[in-house]
Amino acid sequence: MQSDAMTETTSAQTTAPTAATEPPPTVWPTLSATNARALIDFLVTAFGFQEIVAHADGGVIQHAELAWPEGGGVMLGQDRNDPEHVWKMPPGSFGAYVVTSTPDAIHDRAVAAGAEIVVALVDTDYGARNFAARDPEGNLWSFGTYRGHPY
Known part of the structure; x- marks a missing residue:
């Protein structure tokens, strides 16, 4: 339920970019940010996430959704100094x-945007190609071709 105080909302698009035959994401990893707006802008610029919606209260982003163009996404919001915030x-x-x-x-996009690369591009012995980077908040992001074990 959306609070009446959450009046400022931005939306880059209304639906996540998934194929018509794929179900929408049902697991959303979440994170907190010291500066949610700056982190959103970085994730969009450096890695290519797409901002779907950002709900703000007094200019502070309380809830945002970012889609990954190849499927899925993350949710994030501003860290709150509120003991009742669970x-x-x-x-x-x-x-x-x-x-x-x-x-x-x-x-290459991440390097151009100033991301800290913590693991250089590498080809693994199991056939994947990946690298890892930290965002300005210190979160670790690994990008690679390994799609997980089929189930």
Whole structure:
């Protein structure tokens, strides 16, 4: 339920970019940010996420959804100093593996945007190609071609 105080909303698009035959994401990794707007802008510029919606209260983003163009997405919001806020995760404590068919292009984009590359592009012995980077908040993002074990 959306609070009446959450009046400012931005929306880059109304639906996540998934194929018509794929179900919408049902697991949403979440993270907190010291500066949610700056982190959203970085994730869009450096890695290629797409901002779907950002709900703000007094200019502070309380809830945002970012889609990954190849499927899925993340949710994030501004860290709150509110003892009653039960969804408390320290900024910079998040990590995710993001599947992509274009790790080299995302790596180059991330480098151009100033991302800290912590694992250089590498071809693994199991046939994947990946790299890892930190965002300005300290979160770890790994991008690679390994799509997980089939189930």
